[in-house]
Amino acid sequence: xxxxxxxxxxxxxxxxxxxMNQFGERETIFIPAERDLTVYVDKRELVTLxxxxxxxxxxxxxxxxxxxxxxxxxxxxxxxxxxEVGAASVKTRHGIDHxxxxxxxxxxxxxxxxxxxxxxxxxEIDSIRLPESMVLRQSxxxxxxxxxxxxxxxxxxAGSVHACALFLGEELQLFVEDVGRxxxxxxxxxxxxxxxxxxxxDKIFYTTGRLTSEMVIKSAQMGVAVVVSRSGITQMGxxxxxxxxxxxxxxxxxxxxxxYTHPERLVLDAVPPATPMxxxxxxxPS
Amino acid sequence: xxxxxxxxxxxxxxxxxxxMNQFGERETIFIPAERDLTVYVDKRELVTLxxxxxxxxxxxxxxxxxxxxxxxxxxxxxxxxxxEVGAASVKTRHGIDHxxxxxxxxxxxxxxxxxxxxxxxxxEIDSIRLPESMVLRQSxxxxxxxxxxxxxxxxxxAGSVHACALFLGEELQLFVEDVGRxxxxxxxxxxxxxxxxxxxxDKIFYTTGRLTSEMVIKSAQMGVAVVVSRSGITQMGxxxxxxxxxxxxxxxxxxxxxxYTHPERLVLDAVPPATPMxxxxxxxPS
Numbered sequence: 001x002x003x004x005x006x007x008x009x010x011x012x013x014x015x016x017x018x019x020m021n022q023f024g025e026r027e028t029i030f031i032p033a034e035r036d037l038t039v040y041v042d043k044r045e046l047v048t049l050x051x052x053x054x055x056x057x058x059x060x061x062x063x064x065x066x067x068x069x070x071x072x073x074x075x076x077x078x079x080x081x082x083x084e085v086g087a088a089s090v091k092t093r094h095g096i097d098h099x100x101x102x103x104x105x106x107x108x109x110x111x112x113x114x115x116x117x118x119x120x121x122x123x124e125i126d127s128i129r130l131p132e133s134m135v136l137r138q139s140x141x142x143x144x145x146x147x148x149x150x151x152x153x154x155x156x157x158a159g160s161v162h163a164c165a166l167f168l169g170e171e172l173q174l175f176v177e178d179v180g181r182x183x184x185x186x187x188x189x190x191x192x193x194x195x196x197x198x199x200x201x202d203k204i205f206y207t208t209g210r211l212t213s214e215m216v217i218k219s220a221q222m223g224v225a226v227v228v229s230r231s232g233i234t235q236m237g238x239x240x241x242x243x244x245x246x247x248x249x250x251x252x253x254x255x256x257x258x259x260y261t262h263p264e265r266l267v268l269d270a271v272p273p274a275t276p277m278x279x280x281x282x283x284x285p286s
Numbered sequence: 287x288x289x290x291x292x293x294x295x296x297x298x299x300x301x302x303x304x305x306m307n308q309f310g311e312r313e314t315i316f317i318p319a320e321r322d323l324t325v326y327v328d329k330r331e332l333v334t335l336x337x338x339x340x341x342x343x344x345x346x347x348x349x350x351x352x353x354x355x356x357x358x359x360x361x362x363x364x365x366x367x368x369x370e371v372g373a374a375s376v377k378t379r380h381g382i383d384h385x386x387x388x389x390x391x392x393x394x395x396x397x398x399x400x401x402x403x404x405x406x407x408x409x410e411i412d413s414i415r416l417p418e419s420m421v422l423r424q425s426x427x428x429x430x431x432x433x434x435x436x437x438x439x440x441x442x443x444a445g446s447v448h449a450c451a452l453f454l455g456e457e458l459q460l461f462v463e464d465v466g467r468x469x470x471x472x473x474x475x476x477x478x479x480x481x482x483x484x485x486x487x488d489k490i491f492y493t494t495g496r497l498t499s500e501m502v503i504k505s506a507q508m509g510v511a512v513v514v515s516r517s518g519i520t521q522m523g524x525x526x527x528x529x530x531x532x533x534x535x536x537x538x539x540x541x542x543x544x545x546y547t548h549p550e551r552l553v554l555d556a557v558p559p560a561t562p563m564x565x566x567x568x569x570x571p572s
Contacts, residue, residue, distance in 0.1 A: 015521055020545040022424070024554045029544065034499075034521040050499075050522070138308070160496050160518035179498075179520050210446050212465075213320070213336075232446035234465050235301055235320040236336065258315065259306040268310045 001074040003194055006057040009081035011035065013054055014158045030158040034179045035083065039063070041090045046103065052154065052161060052178045055187050056081040059178075060088045062190030066218050068124070069096055069103070073193045125217065130245045134202045134225035136169075139270040143170030144206055144228055145252050151175055155208075163208045164188055166224075168201035181209040185218050192222060204228060211237040211248050211260075220244045226265055228252050233260050287360040289480055292343040295367035297321065299340055299463075300444045316444040320465045321369065325349070327376045327385065338440065338447060338464045341473050342367040345464075346374045348476030352504050354410070355382050355389070359479045411503065416531045420488045420511035422455075425556040429456030430492055430514055431538050437461055441494075449494045450474055452510075454487035467495040471504050478508060490514060497523040497534050497546070506530045512551055514538050519546050 014030040021027055038048045039060055051059060057079045064070045070092070077091040096102075144167050154177045155161050162181030166173045166188050174191055178184040185207065192198070205224040207215060213236035219227045220240075226247045233241075233250050238260050241248040247265035251258045255272045300316040307313055324334045325346055337345060343365045350356045356378070363377040382388075430453050440463045441447050448467030452459045452474050460477055464470040471493065478484070491510040493501060499522035505513045506526075512533045519527075519536050524546050527534040533551035537544045541558045 017524060017546065020549040020552070022541055022543050023557055023560055027544075031519055031521055031524060031546075034523075036522075158518075160520060232444075233317055234446055235317055236322075237320075238303060238317060255308055257308050258313075260303065260317075263306040266306070271309055274309055 003196075004061070004073055004076040005078040006061075007079065007081050009053075009056055009083050011053045011083045013052055013154050032154055032158045032161045032179055036086050037081070037088050038086055039088045039090060041069075041099065042092055042095060043089070044099070046090075046099075049183060050180060051183050053083065054154075054177065055191070056083075056088060058190035058194070059183055059187045060090060060190065061194075062186035062188065063183075064090070064190075065193070066186050066189050066221065067103075069099065073190070124221070125240060125243055128217075128220045128244045130220060130223070130225040132245070135265045135267055136202065136204055136226040136228075136247065136249075137267040137269045140167075140170040140204075141228060141249065141252065141257065141266075142255065142270060144172075144204060145254070147172050148175075148206060148208075148230075153177055163206075165206040166192070167204040167206060168199055169204070171199075171201070173198070181207060182214065185215060189218060189222055202226070207231075210234060211241070211250055213237050213240045216240045216244070216246055216248065220246055228257075232258075289482075290347070290359055290362040291364040292347075293366050293368075295339075295342055295369050297339045297369045299338055299440050318440055318444045318447045318465055322372050323367070323374050324372055325374045325376060327355075328378055328381060329375075330385070332376075332385075332389065335469060336466060337469050339369065340440075340463065341477070342369075342374060344476035344480070345469055345473045346376060346476065347480075348472035348474065349469075350376070351479070352472050352475050352507065353389075355385065359476070410507070411526060411529055414506045414530045416506060416509070416511040418531070421551045421553055422488065422490055422512040422514075422533065422535075423553045423555045426453075426456040426490075427514060427535065427538065427543065427552075428541065428556060430458075430490060431540070433458050434461075434492060434494075434516075439463055449492075451492040452478070453490040453492060454485055455490070457485075457487075459484070467493060468500065471501060475504060475508055488512070493517075496520060497527070497536055499523050499526045502526045502530070502532055502534065506532055514543075518544075 013033050015033055016028055017031055018026055018028055032052055035053050036048050037051055037056055039046045060079050061073055075092055077093050080089045161177045161179055162184050163177045164184035165175045174188055176184045176187045203224045205219045205227045208230045210231040211229050211233040216237045217240055229250045233248055241261040247262040248260040249257050259266050299319050301319055302314055303317055304312055304314055318338055321339050322334050323337055323342055325332045346365050347359055361378055363379050366375045447463045447465055448470050449463045450470035451461045460474055462470045462473045489510045491505045491513045494516045496517040497515050497519040502523045515536045519534055527547040533548040534546040535543050545552050
């Protein structure tokens with residue numbers, strides 16, 4: 001089955017605005033763009049996503065996949081994004097069964113979470129078991145944190161966006177930013193199945209945002225067994241990670257991190273020298 | 287009309303968990319609680335909110351108000367929260383007209399945004415005009431930033447939560463934290479109309495999160511003309527603030543801030559001395 005036909009809609013990612021600072025002076029800064037993208041599936045309106053708009057086609061694919069409305073990108077014939085009208089027209093090959101019914105149940109997830117998760121995503125947890133062989137070496141973890149640090153980004157120029165990235169070991173495969181981090185993870189989920197030659201290796205998911213239950217579930221659905229976050233974890237994120245066998249690593253900055261679940265997936269091959277300052281920081285609340 | 291009868295359901299806000307740090311050592315930290323609260327209106331299931339759970343009754347009231355499902359808290363007879371079953375039972379006085387129809391349109395808002403906003407909240411923008419008289423003095427703004435800094439909080443003990451607060455001038459009225467910042471602002475929106483003796487004064491809304499369109503609209507709906515954020519602003523947040531006449535202040539830390547919109551509401555009575563370092567910081571990207 002061929003891959004879906006996708007447009008390559010593009011739009012500016014930042015906007016220049018004039019602001020006033022604390023000295024009463026005018027200055028010019030950049031803020032991230034934010035646009036509404038209404039998704040139509042076979043001409044039926046499904047949802048409106050608020051997005052930065054960098055890779056809208058992958059976002060729409062990943063959204064449909066993560067909402068479990070499609071089982072595979074091959075169910076989709078085309079995604080046509082038109083920023084003039086803020087619309088993404090999805091054409092399926094064979095329609096989506098019971099779409100009305102399956103999109104009727106709403107869960108407002110936490111914080112930067114998906115917002116609107118159709119159906120009972122949580123019901124899927126028990127069907128997911130991540131292979132025990134997937135591991136991350138501490139030295140690779142430090143490589144990941146460093147790769148993110150070096151990345152030129154909308155965040156660096158304009159702030160106020162979330163970033164996600166997919167790594168194989170410490171090799172960056174895709175870096176995605178969006179005003180909503182659920183969009184960023186959906187974009188990665190939409191990109192993966194389009195890759196016909198993604199090298200083998202353990203997939204690692206990185207996010208600047210908190211590890212909520214939704215981020216953990218979506219990672220597991222992508223076949224990722226280790227997630228790394230600059231931020232912390234929520235209780236449900238931790239519970240879900242524990243259940244699906246996912247190693248959740250948070251507070252990852254410089255050489256510091258906390259492993260919340262399944263530490264057996266983390267190979268400690270680069271334990272830093274325990275300076276008094278490092279030990280003190282490690283003991284601080286996180 | 288009497289105010290609604292509310293339970294005072296309580297549940298622990300943090301949980302102690304054991305984690306592994308970068309030295310391979312076990313340590314014990316706190317993470318924020320996160321629970322699902324399914325809202326039933328007159329025995330009909332409406333939505334499931336993921337929340338820290340500090341003030342669930344105010345949250346439910348504010349949610350119904352901000353979704354425009356009720357016009358006033360007086361439309362509600364009672365809100366009964368039972369954490370044992372994760373349910374909030376709302377009893378209305380006269381039902382909610384066309385509730386099916388009004389909850390059928392979904393917008394997935396940005397990032398930490400509401401997630402699921404029923405109906406066309408944006409349609410309301412043009413009906414809102416904030417009085418021109420509402421202002422904030424720079425000295426009060428610094429008082430607000432300092433009051434937040436001093437606040438003991440779940441964030442300080444466990445991290446990973448968003449905070450919102452309502453001020454009158456620089457006087458803190460209510461401080462709310464939640465795993466989702468949309469919940470935090472909804473909680474404040476539910477609390478305000480219950481106050482029969484809220485002192486007069488210009489209401490200021492503070493949030494640790496980004497100023498998205500949703501945060502701006504909700505602030506305006508609460509009659510707030512100045513919002514202050516530790517973070518930045520999104521493009522739609524800026525556009526909406528501009529249109530409704532709301533003064534949006536972001537990047538507010540220490541003496542630094544950026545005023546994105548309606549600077550005429552900001553009285554510069556405490557301009558800091560322009561040290562070279564301060565000027566340099568003010569000129570950095572925000």
